[in-house]
Amino acid sequence: MADGSIGLWTVPLAVLGGAIRVSTPFLFVSLGECITERSGRINLGLEGTLVMGAMSAYGISYVTGSPWLGVLAAGITGALLGALHAGICSLPRVNDVAVGIALMLFGTGLAFYLGKPLIEPTAPRLPAIDFGWWSDIPQVRAALRVNVLFLIGVALAPILYWAFRTTRWGLLIRTAGESSDAARAMGHSVLLIRLRATMVGGFLAGIGGSFLSLFYPGSWNEGLSSGQGITAVALVIFARWDPLLCLWASLAFGGAAALGPALQSVGVTSGYHLFNAAPYILTLAIMIITCSPKRTLTGAPAELSITR
Amino acid sequence: MDSGRISRRHLLQGGAALTLGAAAGLRPAFAAETTIGFIYVGSRDDYGYNQAHAQGAAALKKIPGLKVVEEEKVPETDAVEKTIESMINLDGATLLFPTSFGYYNPHMIKMATKYPKLRFEHCGGLWSDKDPKNAGSYFGYIDEAQYISGIVAGLTSKSSKLGFVAAKPIPQVLRNINAFTLGAKSVNPKATTQVIFTGDWSMPVKEAEATNSLIDQGVDVLTCHVDGPKTMVENAARRGAFVCGYHTNQSALAPKAYLTGAEWNWEALYPKFVKMIAAGEGIPNFYRGGLKEEIVKVSPYGEAVSAEARKAADEAKAKFLSAEGYAIFKGGLADNKGKTVIPAGTDRGQKDPELEKMDYLVEGVIGATS
Secondary structure, X not given: OOOXXXXXHHHHHHHHHHHHHHHHHHXXXXXXXXXXXXXXXXXXXXXXXXXXXXXXXXXXXXXXXXXXXXXXXXXXXXXXXXXXXXXXXXXXXXXXXXXXXXXXXXXXXXXXXXXXXXXXXXXXXXXXXXXXXXXXXXXXXXXXEXXXXXXXXXXXXXXXXXXXXHOHHHHHHHHHHHOHHHHHHOOOOHHHHHHHXXXXXXXXXXXXXXXXXXXXXOOOOOOOOOOHXXXXXXXHXXXXXXXXXXXXXXXXHHHHHHHHHHHHHOOOOOOHHHHHOHHHHHHHHHHHHHOOOOOOOOOOOOOOOOOO | OOHHHHHHHHHHHHHOHHHHHXXXXXXXXXXXXXXXXXXXXXXXXXXXHHXXXXXXXXXXXXXXXXXXXXXXXXXXXXHHHHHHHHHHXXXXXXXXXXXXXXXXXXXXXXXXXXXXXXXXEEEOOOOOOOOOOOXXXXXXXXXXXXXXXXXXXXXXXXXXXXXXXXXXXXXXXXXXXXXXXXXXXXXXXXXXXXXXEOOOOOOHHHHHHHHHHHHHXXXXXXXXXXXXXXXXXXXXXXOOOEEEEEEOOXXXXXOOOEEEEEEEOHHHHHHHHHHHHHOOOOOOOEEXXXXXXXXXXXOOOOOOOOHHHHXXXXXXXXXXXXXXXXXXXXXXXEEOOOOEXXXXXXXXXXXXXXXXXXXXXEOOEEOOOO
């Protein structure tokens, strides 16, 4: 069209763009949580880790001028929070779900406290790779501006899928998650395996947070996460602890989040509250369709406190 | 100078405290230092709505004899009643500023009835004769500044498509959207404003998505009414669109893209309130004002604003500042469904309370309130 608008095409394009832009934090947190849960522990604190990651990435990027150092700092912060969770959970008679909730509050509270002076400054952001060079439609180009973290996340999903099936580490994590007695009988420390799995999970969740503050929406403020971390933890259950399904679920959530604003922008204005709730309706729908009263959740690690 | 005079001066100038206590119905001996409570719905440092109020509170902290207590992120539920109770009973607050729209009814009204000797000042509510006399509501006609932003936006846009990222369809938000649109249409009759509601005051991911969707539709100037405009400003500027700010001056975030903006001026109003109480006259229960009363202001024009747009905007500003003022919402106004909302011949002046019950979007706005 002559005036630069592309009419109704905005909607599928926004859903595609949204799937790419919004999905990355979901993807990193859910892959991280997938590793942790496969080892037999649930870490609900990843919402706090995500927010801490976002804050520390923004702070380090602002102070050093290098957004990549910020990403690294976010990962390290996440790993430390993961170690804290695993450390507390390795004490006798400690419930991992309760520790997770405590760490979620601790992480967000600490991030808000330390992040106060970071709200006004503008930190250097991560660069984007322009995959829309072939198109001369600016809307397509904008939708296909992809961050390298998204590509890493997409690559990580099949790698994890493969690693869980064939590598020694993958099998050890699964053993710890399916039967801690078996892992112990093989001479491995279940606590150590879970410590490492929770740290890796925290590392990935921290990186997911750095995407929020350094790429999209691309600034630090206290409403930044608005529950994405906890949604991603739920996503793992929804994806049946399968890294590949985590990828598809994250993309679907990202696209669904873009649906509400996109429909309003083309003039579908009635019921926007419903469209804004699209991601949650989607979750409920899939949960209802796939659940069965006859069997337990397929793929659930047997040692998880929620399935035990 | 005899000592009696000094102490009297002290009372009026520096202290303000004793008289303030007296005005609030307390015995002067009770409050050596007056405590004022501020309650915010979001973070005090949101670069937006709450920060504007916090800057006003900071201006009060500088006045000797006043102590300011603040609590942020208080939801618009029973939680605000608990906060008010604790500010009164634990901190000894005698003047309270619950600053968010949803605090007014029933929460603040209930508290004002329970503590008839204390003073409650609400931002944005609509005080009526039925409400307690110790409660009051104040607000600024920020739509005047939005009207001026609309003029600048209408003359800067190449596509004549403007965008508005809004939180919820409440009267104040609708009034801003409408004033912005009417300002744009006054200089560019082709101009339209596309509005997207995100559903809540602080939803950064939704705000960024809304910004991108609007720009995908060909919108090239955006403004917003959410608590923290930072997300919209930065994302729009990154896509090469122009922005008009809101609540505070965001030009530092995007100096090239920032055209102008509608800002609050609570730093000027709150000390004025304290002076009114100290002088014994009290704050009027229903207090309103716009550019003329210095409750709102317009950000300095950015470098991208043309001479033509500056001239048109300055002319509109002069009309608002003139003695007779200027009515944005004039008779013969239709909403975007074609219904006449203000019949021809009845101009709704800025102080008309009907405007504070606005539930429509004017012709030229693309969007719906529900």
